[in-house]
Amino acid sequence: MARIGFVGLGNMGLPMAQNLIKAGHQVAGLDINAAAVERLKAAGGAAGESAAALASGAEIFITMLPSGKEVREIYLGASGVVENANADALLIDCSTIDVETARAVAAQAEKKGLMMLDAPVSGGVAGAQAATLTFMVGGSTQAFARAEPILKAMGKTVVHAGGSGNGQAAKICNNMILGISMIAVAEAFVLAEKLGLDHQKLFDIASKSSGQCWSLTSYCPVPGPVPTSPANRDYQPGFTAAMMLKDLMLSQNAAQAVGARTELGAAAAAIYSRYVAGGEAGRDFSGIIRFVRG
Numbered sequence: 001m002a003r004i005g006f007v008g009l010g011n012m013g014l015p016m017a018q019n020l021i022k023a024g025h026q027v028a029g030l031d032i033n034a035a036a037v038e039r040l041k042a043a044g045g046a047a048g049e050s051a052a053a054l055a056s057g058a059e060i061f062i063t064m065l066p067s068g069k070e071v072r073e074i075y076l077g078a079s080g081v082v083e084n085a086n087a088d089a090l091l092i093d094c095s096t097i098d099v100e101t102a103r104a105v106a107a108q109a110e111k112k113g114l115m116m117l118d119a120p121v122s123g124g125v126a127g128a129q130a131a132t133l134t135f136m137v138g139g140s141t142q143a144f145a146r147a148e149p150i151l152k153a154m155g156k157t158v159v160h161a162g163g164s165g166n167g168q169a170a171k172i173c174n175n176m177i178l179g180i181s182m183i184a185v186a187e188a189f190v191l192a193e194k195l196g197l198d199h200q201k202l203f204d205i206a207s208k209s210s211g212q213c214w215s216l217t218s219y220c221p222v223p224g225p226v227p228t229s230p231a232n233r234d235y236q237p238g239f240t241a242a243m244m245l246k247d248l249m250l251s252q253n254a255a256q257a258v259g260a261r262t263e264l265g266a267a268a269a270a271i272y273s274r275y276v277a278g279g280e281a282g283r284d285f286s287g288i289i290r291f292v293r294g
Contacts, residue, residue, distance in 0.1 A: 001025045002150065005054030005061045006045075007074060008095070009036035012121070013064035015128040016094070016154045018043045022131075023153035028054055052084035060150055061085060064094045067246075068101035075105045082108050090146055091116040094135075096172070096247060099165040099254055106139065106164035115143035118164060119151060120171035124238040132156040136174070138167035172254060175247035179268040179285070181215040182244075186289035189222050193293075200225055221289040235287035244285035245272040 001024045006017040009031035020027050021044045029040045030048040037047050048054040051074050055061045061081060065071050071093055075081045082105070085091065091109055093102065093116070102118040109116035117139035127133040133155035137144055144160045151158045161170045188211070192202045203225035207217045220226040230238055248269035255262040275291040283290075 002059045003057065004028070004150070005030075005048060005051075005058035006040075006064075007031070007048075007051050007054065007062070008064035009033065009040055010064065010066075011125050012128045013094075014039060015125070016062075016064065016133070017045060019128075019131045019154050020150070021045055025150075025153070028058070030054060050079075051081050052079055055081040055085040055089055055091070058086060058089055060090050060092065060147075062092045062094060065097075066095070068095075068097035071095055071097050071101055071105060076108060082112055082114065085112075085114055087113065089114060090143060092119050092147055092150070093117070094119050094121055096120045096175075096250070097168060098250055099168045099172075100257070102138065102168045103165040115140065115146065116164070117143050117147055118167040119147070120167055121155065122171065122174060123155070126238055128154070135159065136161050136167040136170035138162060138164050138169070140164075168250075169254070172247055172251040175244065176251040176262065176265045176268070178215065179244050179248050179272060180264050181213045182219070182221065182286055183268055183271055183288055183292070185213065185215045186221050186286075186292045189289060190292050199223075215286075219286055221286040230284035230286050231289075235284040235290070237282060237284040239285050240281065241272060241276050241283055241285045241287065242281035245269065245276050245281075248272055 004020055004025050004027045006027055006029040009017060009029050014036050017027050017029050017040055028046040028048045029037055031037055041047060063074055091114055106116045117137050119135045119137045121133040121135055123133040131154055134157040135151045135155050137160050148158055161167050199222045220229050221231050223231045230236055251265050252269050275288055
């Protein structure tokens, strides 16, 4: 089993690290939240002193951080992971960040002879807890082959998307689809309400017709048709509106950088921006139906 350093023990990172421990790996973790580190220790892990120290003693080093800024801070610089990692360490960043940062950090790692992957996830907190996440992985074939069994201890589906940064590209494209489709489903249900069409009747028809999509059949934004959806618990988050807005903004920044036309993606970002500004940042993103209703 591998010696693993893990930085970022938040809502996603902690259950991911715990699943690595369950799989028999030796995991030492680090987070600004001391309580999260204590929970890792209670699960059989250990506390790390610093990211650089963790990387110097680990075979596998994993990060799950809020943004590209934190990723650059952890990996780059004289006291960063790239300069201090074990020469044989495999670096895996599971954060959802901009493609440019992912490729820049991977390039620096390569200059030091280190293998690095960007491996953002889909599946939310529930997927992290159940080890059913989907990993979208960018990097070399050699690094992917080495990482795959580690990632499969935390997830159900692990896909090699191509070279460095392609994992991030896949994640932001996927979540742009998700953000757009959730708004479309919400608008359809609000229109149905005003037309006197029952929620369940619309679900029964659309879920078996051309309007079928994940936002409808797995995460329906109205209570009832899908008992496990957040709509049945007052939109308590599995994936917050703030996180959806973050991913939509990443998609729009990437689109601008490469000259891609994403008008619906831009509209979705604007709608979620207004929803979040209205005090709903911590609510589940499917709660956008509340904004659509006005």
